[in-house]
Amino acid sequence: MRALSWHWVVGFFEVGLGPLFAIACDACRDGVRSPHLSSLLLAVAWYGVPLTAIGTVVGIYLPRGGGRAGAIGLGVLAALMCVMVFIGQLA
Template sequence: MENTTHTAAGPQPRSRKRTTADYLGLTALALFVLLSGLVVGGLGPLLAIACDTCQDGVRGPLRFYDALTAVDRVGVPLVTLGTVAGLFHPRGGARAGGIGLGLLAVLFCAMLALGQLTA
């Protein structure tokens, strides 16, 4: 029997239950998001302040050091954990994983940009 309850927006689609393969795929994506969050949080600030031509290998006094550390210590963990939580939400899924990975890439680029600006 098909669910054809009429509402103001029209008939409601029947929701499909997730299978074991769906959960395995989401688990693999969640592990990839966690690994990406670790890489962005660990290597992002180091690459942002690295300098090949500087004497000690570290860029001079940073103008936006506080913003760089805030993105690293608050932004990256929130995006990573929010993405993992969104993956297993009933209405989430792979779309949440894609958005989260995109946001991690944006945060990585923001950290690199903040590290390039010196006082």
């Protein structure tokens, strides 16, 4: 049950704060850059992250390999966060 809660926490963090973190800019006047690929960034945040979190939770409850599915799921969520930051930094 503990792994289930961590995956949801990471997923909610990425969906809510991931795009904002990706477009943050210290040098910009208002602190936010305007990404050219905003629709792609939102698609990754709204569809990629929740599907990964749900798939990971389902994988945890399979009879074999639940721990491996949890570790892979957290790795994919971390990779999606890096993808969102990369998309947001493209100017």
